[in-house]
Amino acid sequence: MRNQNKIVLDPPKVRGGNKIYCHFKCSGKVSKYFNENNFYMKLNANVESVPQSILIIPALSNICPVAWVTGTDIYVEEIDQEFLEALNTVKKSFQKLYPKHSFKGDIKYKKIKENKGYGKKKSGLFFSGGADSVASYIRKRHEKPYLLTVLGADIPLSENEGWSRVKSHTNQFAKMHKLTPLFIQSNLRSFLNERNLNKSYSKHGLRGWWGGIQHGLGLVGLSAPLTFIKGMNKIHFASTPLLSHNNTLYSTSWGSHPSIENNLKWGDTQVALDGTHLNRFDKIGIIAKYIKKNGSNLQLRVCWESKKGSNCGKCEKCARTMANLLSEGLNPSNHGFRMNKNLLKSMKKNKKSFMKLNKPQWKILQKKLSNKIPDADSEYYDFCQWIVKVNFQRKRKDFFS
Numbered sequence: 001m002r003n004q005n006k007i008v009l010d011p012p013k014v015r016g017g018n019k020i021y022c023h024f025k026c027s028g029k030v031s032k033y034f035n036e037n038n039f040y041m042k043l044n045a046n047v048e049s050v051p052q053s054i055l056i057i058p059a060l061s062n063i064c065p066v067a068w069v070t071g072t073d074i075y076v077e078e079i080d081q082e083f084l085e086a087l088n089t090v091k092k093s094f095q096k097l098y099p100k101h102s103f104k105g106d107i108k109y110k111k112i113k114e115n116k117g118y119g120k121k122k123s124g125l126f127f128s129g130g131a132d133s134v135a136s137y138i139r140k141r142h143e144k145p146y147l148l149t150v151l152g153a154d155i156p157l158s159e160n161e162g163w164s165r166v167k168s169h170t171n172q173f174a175k176m177h178k179l180t181p182l183f184i185q186s187n188l189r190s191f192l193n194e195r196n197l198n199k200s201y202s203k204h205g206l207r208g209w210w211g212g213i214q215h216g217l218g219l220v221g222l223s224a225p226l227t228f229i230k231g232m233n234k235i236h237f238a239s240t241p242l243l244s245h246n247n248t249l250y251s252t253s254w255g256s257h258p259s260i261e262n263n264l265k266w267g268d269t270q271v272a273l274d275g276t277h278l279n280r281f282d283k284i285g286i287i288a289k290y291i292k293k294n295g296s297n298l299q300l301r302v303c304w305e306s307k308k309g310s311n312c313g314k315c316e317k318c319a320r321t322m323a324n325l326l327s328e329g330l331n332p333s334n335h336g337f338r339m340n341k342n343l344l345k346s347m348k349k350n351k352k353s354f355m356k357l358n359k360p361q362w363k364i365l366q367k368k369l370s371n372k373i374p375d376a377d378s379e380y381y382d383f384c385q386w387i388v389k390v391n392f393q394r395k396r397k398d399f400f401s
């Protein structure tokens with residue numbers, strides 16, 4: 001039994017008041033899925049008074065799925081009672097989402113803790129500045145949620161320039177709406193060997209470790225120490241909408257799913273996935289309505305191509321969001337975008353590949369834009385004209401390819 005999979009977590013340590021370190025030991029084959037044996041996070045808040053059983057939640061949220069998929073038992077000193085229940089539920093949810101993979105392994109603990117009494121009817125919202133989280137903010141704005149922004153997820157830890165841009169974007173948004181921003185830096189992605197995880201498990205409907213498994217549970221778990229300090233009894237996480245070929249929402253197996261986030265809880269805190277019934281047009285519609293009503297110049301950050309924390313203005317997602325804003329009668333230049341001279345050129349040149357992923361959305365945009373073409377002197381005029389006139393239809397014979 002010497003090579004049996006096993007992960008043993010040491011009690012987490014707080015250093016300098018705002019850094020949490022969680023050291024762990026792996027044995028067996030599961031070791032190859034980790035780059036380092038330390039999980040850490042840094043916050044802009046003092047977390048010295050947070051109990052061990054809450055401090056360990058961020059590490060567990062990111063380690064558990066690796067343990068489950070490899071059938072590994074995890075050993076901890078203390079665990080929060082609610083969180084333990086949540087983990088067991090979420091493990092079953094993953095099993096349902098990915099029936100061809102197996103999610104096994106238990107959490108062995110010495111003490112189970114009840115962490116009650118800190119919740120004060122305050123809420124937190126994960127905030128990346130994209131259409132999803134901005135629309136969720138607008139929907140939950142009466143709660144004045146804390147904004148939780150993470151470095152180490154879509155922007156790598158090493159990207160100082162990108163991080164400072166994202167930080168200033170969140171700060172600006174928080175100031176404009178009189179909110180408190182909370183920043184979390186973590187090695188949640190880099191401590192895992194994502195390459196090996198993808199090599200072993202990106203199959204049978206699981207499309208990548210981060211998107212398919214980690215990002216819902218892993219990100220949400222990071223907020224636990226802050227919820228204790230700030231008295232947040234609710235965490236909102238914006239859902240990622242997808243559009244199917246017949247233009248209706250479909251739920252695909254995805255690391256963010258109502259059966260994951262909505263089952264997460266610890267201490268006094270309950271998590272909710274927001275806006276699952278809304279598609280991207282609905283969300284941009286909510287944002288546009290808010291902008292028009294409040295004369296707001298709020299800035300969106302939607303780009304995943306650029307690691308620098310701003311919109312590249314060249315990728316499909318930037319182009320699609322610009323077109324969507326234009327279709328709502330808004331000027332993208334007022335909301336975080338610039339018209340890139342090369343964009344239209346590359347859209348024309350790579351029409352097929354550019355539009356391939358989100359063709360149903362482009363077709364809807366085409367219709368929506370046709371009566372919203374900006375004036376001929378607008379920098380977006382040619383861009384809109386081309387979208388409205390281009391033929392997205394494929395030939396019949398390759399329709400099902």
Ligand SMILES: [Zn+2]
Binds near residue numbers: 304312317318
């Ligand atoms: Zn972009």
